[in-house]
Amino acid sequence: xxTGIIEEIGTVxxxxxxxxxxxxxxxxxTVLTDVRIGDSIAVNGACLTVCRFDAGSFSADVMPETMRRxxxxxxxxxxxxxxERAMPANGRFGGHIVTGHIDGTxxxxxxxxxxxxxxxxxxADADIMRYIAEKGxxxxxxxxxxxxxxxxxxxxxxxxxxxxxxxTLLSRQPGDTVNLECDIIAKYTEKMxxxxxxxxxxxxxxxxxxxx
Numbered sequence: 001x002x003t004g005i006i007e008e009i010g011t012v013x014x015x016x017x018x019x020x021x022x023x024x025x026x027x028x029x030t031v032l033t034d035v036r037i038g039d040s041i042a043v044n045g046a047c048l049t050v051c052r053f054d055a056g057s058f059s060a061d062v063m064p065e066t067m068r069r070x071x072x073x074x075x076x077x078x079x080x081x082x083x084e085r086a087m088p089a090n091g092r093f094g095g096h097i098v099t100g101h102i103d104g105t106x107x108x109x110x111x112x113x114x115x116x117x118x119x120x121x122x123x124a125d126a127d128i129m130r131y132i133a134e135k136g137x138x139x140x141x142x143x144x145x146x147x148x149x150x151x152x153x154x155x156x157x158x159x160x161x162x163x164x165x166x167x168t169l170l171s172r173q174p175g176d177t178v179n180l181e182c183d184i185i186a187k188y189t190e191k192m193x194x195x196x197x198x199x200x201x202x203x204x205x206x207x208x209x210x211x212x
Contacts, residue, residue: 012025031083037051074177117159120157123153136183
């Protein structure tokens, strides 16, 4: 599990491409301080497993499903990526619950400065937008952000200077693709409310199990 608080910006060193998968090697520093084989590191918000590392980089296998769901297939040697290690059990919850399981991608639209902040608008498909709520949380390329505005086809976040400096978001250009992970609570709530063989979540169900 992650929190969406980016620890450092890494640089793609090498990509060994398969037919629809790859081995991604990323140069880094902070996330390597206590790294071990099998550790989880979120790369642009996608949870990857460290399979090799040295003093200045780590490598991870990227399977076809991850390539389809994320923007990792668009990376090239020299690309900058957001990095975060999995949250320790005694760590601070600075962002929100982020699993590193990308729901899909969005497209960067308008970027507009307002005093010390920058508004960034992201367009996404309906299957993503259904989980986006004003003042709710969303992870954009692994960055925990608060949704400030929502329309039917896009949403906007307001980025403070610290987040702009410590992540790749403000280096994006209109038309760029970003990874999106929706609020896990919204997804599970929807799942529970859907009619199922058991009848789904209802007032009767809650009463029967002592919640009402």
